[in-house]
Amino acid sequence: MSDVSPGLDLTRLADWMPTALPGIAGEQLSARLIAGGRSNLTYEIGDGDRRWVLRRPPLGHVPAHAHDMGREYRVMSALAGTGVPVPATYALCTDDSVLGVPFYVMEKVEGTPYRTAAELTPLGPDRVRTISLRLVDTLVALHEVDPAEVGLADFGRAEGFLDRQVRRWSAQLAASRGRDLPAADELRDLLVANVPAQSAPGIVHGDYRLDNVLVDSSDRPAAIIDWEMATIGDPVTDLALLIMYQKLGRLSGGDVVSDSASAPGHLTEDEVRSRYRSRGGRDPAHWGFHLGLAAYKLAGIVESLHARHLNGTTVGAGFDRIGALTEPLLELGLTALRDH
Structure with a gap:
């Protein structure tokens, strides 16, 4: 993977990741846009053999209430352990100096989103x-x-x-x-x-x-x-x-x-x-x-x-x-x- 993803500044993200998830080697961070998203943008990010998923709002000017990263992060965190299957949540960033918008990082769950x-x-x-x-x-x-x-x-x-x-x-x-x-x-x-x-x-x-x-x-x-x-x-x-x-x-x-x-x-x-x-x-x-x-x-x-x-x-x-x-x-x- 490489830094070819629109809406993701990999250099700034690499600086932030070790502060949010200790043990990550930020200089080795890589990313790709996961195809299929029609609203918020979803990326697979990696550090060596480990993988996570990052979510951020779409590009362009959009209403903040319609793409509230904190709400997504909160509801998945709340449902953990209920029997409703959700990814584990790891870190929410509300500092716009990192990517220009709020975003969060969660578990990369293995599975297929059957579409067709x-x-x-x-x-x-x-x-x-x-x-x-x-x-x-x-x-x-x-x-x-x-x-x-x-x-x-x-x-x-x-x-x-x-x-x-x-x-x-x-x-x-x-x-x-x-x-x-x-x-x-x-x-x-x-x-x-x-x-x-x-x-x-x-x-x-x-x-x-x-x-x-x-x-x-x-x-x-x-x-x-x-x-x-x-x-x-x-x-x-x-x-x-x-x-x-x-x-x-x-x-x-x-x-x-x-x-x-x-x-x-x-x-x-x-x-x-x-x-x-x-x-x-x-x-x-x-x-x-x-x-x-x-x-x-x-x-x-x-x-x-x-x-x-x-x-x-x-x-x-x-x-x-x-x-x-x-x-x-x-x-x-x-x-x-x-x-x-």
Whole structure:
């Protein structure tokens, strides 16, 4: 590995690492950007035979609250020992003189973030089914954790969570839109008019899907990663987002968005929901609203990434095509609200 990674000053990092993790030979530090990240940047860094992972915000001007390294670091640290698989956390740096932004270093967990049906299909339908079953079971385990018992009672404000989610993603779309999207206004109005009562508060990952879970060689979840949108709120939103990702992946055929759910043996959308409930997950009442909100959220994320691509502040492949997903997502959201 070498210092060819945008957003990472390896010389300054090499000076800082020994102060945070004693025993590291900073002058031997090397790094590479791990491909696949569409928001915060993730790097593998090494010192001889040892490896770690470093996370920092994306390049360019971004809202600090949307890429809070301290929140990611805190929630993973809190979940250690709960049975929810997370990487071990080692050091959080809030000194901007090192990389210009806050960042943290965590364990490099061995595992595969399956993203495409092509990656899963060679495993065979039985193994794929096992992986997708365990994906749902791990989500249930996360939602069973009492935030207060792991020191996360103040990690988010549960009251009014769904209302705030609608407002947040409305603001995100408004800030990113550079084109006419009439379906966005229609979906927003329907969501505002149909906000339901919330389920009991729990830890929400905020972007739960198969390629945000590292799967080990025994087909077990080794670590949930990418906690940048984690908070305390209504956990049913995680389930709805997982299923909306499946819907979108089937529509896009693996172009830009993961189509892993298309692999033979993977749970269908109805089976995911049924498995979640049968294993003790919350009963997802008002399902149409939750699916509509999930589609609206993804549309906000996609449109923001599209805008950053146009501004030249993205790193990675596929951003030139991401903007084509916004309108299909909005239509999926409208359909969900009308049909459920």
